[in-house]
Amino acid sequence: MKKRILSVLFFIFSFQSFAQHIDRCPPSMGKYPRLHELLNSKIEEKKNARKSANEGVVRIPVVVHVIHNNANGALGGTNISDGQILSQIEVLNEDYRRKIGTPGYNNHPDGADMEIEFFLAPIDPEGRETNGINRVYSAKRSFSVLSDAYNLSDLAYWDSNRYLNIWVANLSGGYLGFAEFPFGNFEGLELQEVDEKIDGVIIDYRAFGRKMGAVEEPYNYGRTATHEIGHWLGLIHIWGDEYCGTDFCDDTPPAESANRTLTCNDILSNCRVRNSRNMIENFLDYTVDSCMNVFTNDQKARVRAILGISERRKQLVANADLFFEVQEPIVVKVLGNPVVGEHLECKIQVNQARDYSVEIVDPLGRKVYSKNFTSAFGQILKIPKKELGQGVRHLKVISGNLQFNYRLLVL
Structure with a gap:
């Protein structure tokens, strides 16, 4: 009986300790008003055009x-199970698709199906x-979202132009996660672009x-x-990271600050309207998980605008x-012919794993590039233009008795 009481007390202490010192993430990107003004103009353009290249799922x-x-590689602790990971992918699809019959569904009048699947x-x-x-494996026992992004990337990284990298680790500093905002040069609005090596999301394993x-x-x-990927897609906290700030979404009521409550009781703010109810159910608040189940239509419009102007997000979706x-x-598929950038990009898709080779030859039949693949699936090759030289080149993709030829012009 004494052992059971101690166990219960330990559980209560662990719960309170984990919950009370936690913030979901550091402040997001509300301090870049010119970026948000650009996004709003793109949203209006999309409304007027009615159709766009990234419309649909x-x-x-x-x-x-x-x-x-x-x-030793054993599962447990920070080495979470496949099942725990699969459950997270399931949650993302419930939340971003507002899936009926799941915790991600809501009947809020401004609630939106984000039409994004993972x-x-x-x-x-x-x-x-x-x-x-x-x-x-890493001997380092914990990581800071503020200073260890490159340490995590050095341990594991896949091309962020093709994958959403999610690093799951033991996080220090009282944060549950962090996401890189989709910065870059947006049609003349020059902001420091996020290094592709750290462009992704970091989440505490717990x-x-x-x-x-x-x-x-x-x-x-x-x-x-769900919250951090919202940032990765261009959303900011609903209180705009300042007292009665803005998230540039008209259908999320203004809030005085983050809602850190451990319950789902209503919270009121005195911002533009006195005693207005905070949208505690919004995924971009700080409320606990059980309260959250809403993305709004304006948040969806902002994400679609980001997918239209962020080069890396655009490329990732196009490469899916x-x-x-x-x-x-x-x-x-050759991505860009004539070749004018620093690389020739070639996309290869196959219907099953197979052996194939890629060759590029000059007009005299001399190989300037070759690479063999064994039992491989599809991929994107980025071949430095300096290896190809200038002028006409011929790309060959060969698999058994199949051969595909493309004429290239390298400028």
């Missing part, structure tokens, strides 16, 4: 890098089959997934990843078809 390939300190990547950067889970394994209350519904089955044995 968008699918995003994910790699989960599990950074753990179990030297899937664990079935192909790694080398074109090999994978389950989208990458486990890496807040990744739903009600299983190492997940701890009250952050056990998987909403930390790399992971889908094709009817032909091999499909080859």
Whole structure:
């Protein structure tokens, strides 16, 4: 009986300690008003055009890098299970699709189906089959979201132009997670672009997934990843990271500050309207997981605007078809011909794992580039233009008795 009482007391202490010192993430990007003005102009353009290139369901390939300190590789603790990871992907799809019959559904009049779906990547950067889970041992016991992004990336990183990198680790400093905002040069608005090596999302292992394994209350519904990926897609906190600030979304009521309550009781603010109710159910607040289930229509419009102007987000979405089955044995697409940038980009899709080779020859038939792939799936090749020289070149993709030829002009 004494042992049971001690166990209960330890659980209560752990719950209170974990919950009371936690913030979901550092302040987001509310301090860049020119960026948000640009986004709003793009939203208006989209409304007037009625159609856009990124309309409809968008699918995003994910790699989960599990950074753990179990030297023998055993599951447990920071080396979370496949099941815990799969539960998180399930939560993301419930939340971003406002899926009926799940905790992600809501009947809020401003609630939106974001029309974004996530899937664990079935192909790694080398074109090999994978389950989208990458486990890496590190003797470092904890990581700071403020200073260890490059340390995490050095341990594990896949091309952020093709994958959403999610690093799951033991986080210090009282934060559950962090996400890189989609900065860059947006049509003349020059902001420091995020280094592609750290462009992704970082989540504490105790807040990744739903009600299983190492997940701890009250952050056990998987909403930390939903929240952080919202930042990665261009959303900011609903209080704008300042007293009665703005998130540039008209359908999220102004709030005095973050809602850090451990309950789902109504909270009132005195901003532009006295005693207005905070949208505590919004995924971009700080409320605990069980309160959250709403993205709004204006938040959806902002995300779609970001997908239209952020070059890296645009490229990732455009490259998602790399992971889908094709009817032909091999499909080859050259991204940009004539070749004017620093690289020739070539997208190869296959209907099953196969051996193939890629060659580039000059007009005299001399090879200027060649690479062989064994039992490989689709991938994107980025070949430095300096290796090709200038002028006419011929690209060949060969697999058994199949051969595909493309004429290139390298400027």
